[in-house]
Amino acid sequence: MNPSAISSQTLSQENEVIAMTQTIQEQAMINGGIIRPLVYFRHNIARVVGHLCFGPAFNNEAFIIGIDPLINDAISLSAFTRFSDAFPFFRSIPGLWGPYRQAFEICDRIVSMVQSEITHYQSSKSPCTTCYLHFLLSHGYPMETIIFILFETFLLTNDSTSFTIAWALAFLIRNPEIQLKLFKEVSGGDEKRERVTVDQVNKMPYLQAVVNEVLRMKPIAPLGIPHKTVKDTTLKGWKIDEGTAVMVNIYALHHDPKVWDHPEQFMLERFLNENAPMEKSLLPFGAGRRICVGRDLGKLQVGLTLANLINKFEWVATDGDGPDMTDAYTAILRMKEPLLAGIKLRTNLGTTLS
Template sequence: MALLLVLASIIFIILAYKLYQRLRFKLPPGPRPWPIVGNLYDIKPVRFRCFAEWAQAYGPIISVWFGSTVNVIVSNTELAKQVLKENDQQLADRHRSRSAAKFSRDGQDLIWADYGPHYVKVRKVCTLELFSPRRLEALRPIREDEVTAMVESIFKDCTQNDGRSVVVRKYLGAVAFNNITRLAFGKRFENSEGVIDEEGQEFKAIVSNGLKLGASLAMAEHIPWLRWMFPLEEEAFAKHGARRDRLTRAIMEEHTLAREKSGGAKQHFVDALLTLQEKYDLSEDTIIGLLWDMITAGMDTTAITVEWTMAELIKNPRVQQKAQEELDRVIGFERVLTESDFSNLPYLQSVAKEGLRLHPPTPLMLPHRANANVKIGGYDIPKGSNVHVNVWAIARDPAVWKDPLEFRPERFFEEDVDMKGHDYRLLPFGAGRRVCPGAQLGINLVTSMLGHLLHHFTWTPPEGVKPEEIDMSENPGLVTYMRKPIQGVPIPRLPSQLYKRVAVDM
């Protein structure tokens, strides 16, 4: 009986608080929330599509209740500008779930840090040191090496399988995995035969386990009074953290010893952070957090973007042919593409940009948490609310894009559109104080992967599949893979000697 009274009291308090917020603040419109759970059971699995549908019914700014927390979603350019520029400082904090708080040591990294002195410091490290043009150029041989390894692997498979189709994601995932581990840790865990060594297997297991733990408490995160029923598995998180730290510290120690032996540091991010530790007063937790930020942010997003863009190119042979004509004219048939060629390949750059427009890898930005009461679009956003920008919906808004659902890179010749946070129509990397510091690195890798795939091969749908039959639906999730991995038939178009990887040891 006492337990029932306690539960009833909690429910009453929550309902009273919700009513208080509705009466005190002029919240944006939205679907009517249910008691306790809010709109959690109304949200469809692919959230950004669901929120875009609700925006059609309620307007470009809506309120959606995740349990007892109000979440505001904006879906047009003007409102995105209000969130990311005009009220940027008041909306620059982060909502951290219990799992995110554990993984980030309560925001000691960059991604999950609230806006303040710590965030400003680590942001400065990333902008001025880790992702500086000088360092990106120094690490270019790694990126180009991994992309040519991808080409060699595809060529080997397509010449052995008699013209059958291949699953493109397999090769993109290998590039993303090897590239990010080499950039961050200076280690290639996979050998030339595609076999991952023991340390690499441990690395992948840690990544997989982290995703599993992060997704295990979704409902309890949104309904605080239910948390006693779904307690945080402290032991599981502690074991995961210790496992992750053990691997990372071992790699850090390797680099420290190598640096002492050689008398100098290499350009890898782990070397840079260890060298800069004293200068910027970086704790070990922050160094580990930054390294894993780069891994989680960089491993999936490039592969996702290239897979979606390749699907569009297989569906649109006209665009594929036009990109190949440019590559043949600039690069020719006697050498391979390098990043120094990008400035002479405007159409290829537009293909990459159009892929990021139609298929942003994080279609809903990570939520911005209000650290003060603000107004957006004439509505109140109470302190503690979460604000999401529906990048996917904005990039398909017919009010700002002509024929928004058409894959047409030529649109970027008709009008110059920045995609690194200065034009609020195209926001694959965010904008404002929390814009992605690694945007240029991501753009370079995506462009390079697409350029090599198109220069080395012509891509057609699998036998019996028409372009219009390709499944372009999304998997649910924070980052959005194709629900059905794209398959294509790669047809080599260059001399065979240009398909061999020349390994780079860095």
């Protein structure tokens, strides 16, 4: 996840995003200009992570399609596992053994799928020496550890990135004036761009403000990733024993009216103002030594994808005021109703795809 490794992914990221926008356009034409884009976001991100983990030659579409339901199944168990961590006696109730059996079944499926790709990598005549798998193998980690580290990489990037993009589009559909301003920035004004590149994304302050405000309003992991105390300690007078699971309410921090003016409103001004409290108060990836290692890649992927989707299409509501913004919380802040949107080609704004 170091800068040079992320930089080496640039061309692959850009090509995958452009291919995805073409697929979305084709599917929307079949469905009268209406699209449920989340599955395309998920597959696109899985391909990008696949290149990072297994190398630029990775091209296993069966793996891309198969990893998606595994991620969903693992996430669906997360609420129960957190509950059982908080109340361990629940593990002794026979009627609640079902989720544990399901967890073992999921583990078997994960091992089978990821092990197959590792075997393919090891049998290659010229395996990639700059990918994540090579790093893990070269350090001699046990195979079981390598398998679950790789799966965790897909797990932590796929849902977080794809739902952040979906939330962003939902906000832009409900705020068409913001969408239009963003289009003017990503399209280069009067000179229409065929694609938006990674280098251009990093020079777009309005786009970055959109991404930051989405991450503030809909932090994808609202309680963060659980941590555990390594020794007895105290916090503001509260004693916390060694081994205690600790979670931080990031959602509450991001909606604190003492820090954010009108925290329930989607306001980009808070990130376009030089005096914005962003650095110390925007914590979607956590903070400190345990901050999310993939934060730079994740924000870049969200910005790149969003820029190209807005550059290519106008996103509109299919009915009423726009998408349902209701949350559905497991470990990830998902949309209760998956995004459904209408799209129009920017080259012909008056014509819906049909």
